[in-house]
Amino acid sequence: MERVTAWIAKAAIVFLYVPILTVVVYSFNASSTASKWSGFSLKWYGEVFADRALLRTLQTSLNVGVVAAAVATVVGCLTAFGLIRYRVKGRTAFLGAILLPLILPEIVLGAALLTVYSSVQLPLGVPTIVLGHIVISLPLTTLILMGAIGALDDSLPEAAADLGCTPWQTFARVQFPLLRSAILAAFLLAFTTSFSNIVISTFTSGVGSTTMPLRIYSLLKTGITPEINALGAMLILATVLLIFAVGLRQMRSILVGNGTSDS
Structure with a gap:
């Protein structure tokens, strides 16, 4: 065997x-x-x-990937903290809504995003691609950071508060160093997902905003x-x-x- x-x-x-x-x-x-x-x-x-056209699309993909990954990582970190540390009403439904883009086929999600953009008359371009990539990256960053935050000792905030730390100091000096690897992993996964995406980019890109995969x-x-x-x-x-x-x-x-x- x-x-x-x-x-x-x-x-x-x-x-x-x-x-x-x-x-x-x-x-x-x-x-x-x-x-x-x-x-x-x-x-x-x-x-x-x-090939200047190809290099322009590479620059577009890099810009979109960095912005989308950064926003998805920050929002995913805040969401993970809220879901792990606070037992709010509707927590399961909220988590399900965040993870829904992982279940939906990308072509359905892309068509839905295009419908929303058309309804609010938002012109297609780099901002619409970034928003679409944030939608598909946020579930990934949230799941990674939920696991990392859940592994932290629950007594860390209380111990830091006893030593005179404010909530921000507790995060910056105690929790962030422990979460640094997970945050970096979440950012890189979100960036890779954004950089290589074709389906969502097809529906959300406009004239002059072609990404490299397209x-x-x-x-x-x-x-x-x-x-x-x-x-x-x-x-x-x-x-x-x-x-x-x-x-x-x-x-x-x-x-x-x-x-x-x-x-």
């Missing part, structure tokens, strides 16, 4: 990483078609940086080109570097904590 489980795990890893490696390898393909290898070349990376999707209609592979390889590299940076930071904090406790 253990051998079967090991083979299944290896097959899953191969299934996940072979397409990623294929994208990276074919980003160096000298041929103008992605399906035929004709030699090593870096020219497609130059094509990516020369741009790539439109390019794929004419076939996969090495330029798309080069862009994908750069995004993979950025993701790996971000993961390593966050991982090293967490490792450093753990080592510093162990060193302090040993001393």
Whole structure:
């Protein structure tokens, strides 16, 4: 049984990483078609940086992702504190309403958002994309932070108050340092969800507010080109570097904590 489980795990890893490696390898393909290898070349990376339309969509996606993730993380943190620390009436219904976007198909949610925007005559653009991405990111940040806040010791606020801390000081000096990793994880997950979203962006974007996934999707209609592979390889590299940076930071904090406790 253990051998079967090991083979299944290896097959899953191969299934996940072979397409990623294929994208990276074919980003160096000298041929103008992605399906035929004709030699090593870096020219497609130059094509990516020369494609101003693609770079504008990348900037739009970054701006939307950062704003949507930041708002969703802050609101999710406040919501998680309210749901965990205060037993208010209608708590279950309120939590269900927040988590509803996780259950609804995105195409239904996108059509609903478009209907609301049309009803209030809100012009489609970057703000409407941000609002749509906040809607789909808020359930994720709320769930992550509810678990982290629920794991905190309930006596921390009382102990901090006994030492003269105000509620804000209690959060800033006691609770926030303990929640920093969870808040960062919530932000990164919300940013990734926003950055890679296509369905909600399709319904909520307007003229001049095309995101990078929408741009790539439109390019794929004419076939996969090495330029798309080069862009994908750069995004993979950025993701790996971000993961390593966050991982090293967490490792450093753990080592510093162990060193302090040993001393």
